[in-house]
Amino acid sequence: MSLRKMNLVIGGALGLLILGIALTALIWTPFDPTRINILGRMQPPSAQHLFGTDEFGRDLLSRIMSGAWTSISVAFMTVVFSTLLGTVIGLVTGFYRGWLDRIVMLLNDVLLAFPGILLALGLAVVMGAGKLGIVLALGTAYTPKIVRIVRGTVMSLRQREFIEASRALGNGSLYTIFRHVLPNAIAPIAIFATSMFGWVILAESALSFLGLGVPPPAATWGNMLSAARPYLSTVPLLSVIPGTFIALTLLSVNLLGDALRDWLDPRM
Secondary structure (H helix, E strand, C coil): CCHHHHHHHHHHHHHHHHHHHHHHHHHCCCCCCCCCCHHHCCCCCCCCCCCCECCCCCEHHHHHHHHHHHHHHHHHHHHHHHHHHHHHHHHHHHHHCHHHHHHHHHHHHHHHCCCHHHHHHHHHHHHCCCHHHHHHHHHHHHHHHHHHHHHHHHHHHCCCHHHHHHHHCCCCHHHHHHHHHHHHHHHHHHHHHHHHHHHHHHHHHHHHHCCCCCCCCCCCHHHHHHHHHHHCCCCCHHHHHHHHHHHHHHHHHHHHHHHHHHHHCCCC
């Protein structure tokens, strides 16, 4: 089996497993992930609780399943938001250039000067905790990278012969952009968006770990890690299990991203 197929098979299998867990959590979990049972706290893995229970007696498997849906839904909405916004801005500025391009790229470069997680951290403080606030904060933080990639691609495409031919035929700018420019920019956008999905999951977990993500008692992998810190030496499973799911998700996204890159750009 070639490396490309191996990446696709392993990444796809892990991705389907985690996505299946997240979708299952929408309709069923073994226990209520928010129900407290003080008498059953810190139980080891058993037939009743496959991953054990946490410091409040909540079933750890149920919280992992619920956290999977939270992390994946936040990452998906963030990637869609930033990709759509960044693509529109990049198409307009890269195709029309001029004073609009200079102003927008000046603001874009200012945002790029901040590390993504640091910018998201500041925006999350302003926008407040919650799923919508996290999506807006992370989407705003990662949009400048999409803008830069799309703009660079469009600037190279606008000088190509088929763009000149479209103009010579009398086609308007919007028609040329959406009929000829955008389809040829899909490959780099798709590759970057796939990679960004993993970054967003990691960033969302980091914000939740710092207490700026989706607020408790809702389960996220990040706030589960944060809550497990005092018990790291006594009950390491509280940290190991959510950390393992974060790592497996990132591995799946990276493998699928490599496979997608090889498929869309065989020259690489």
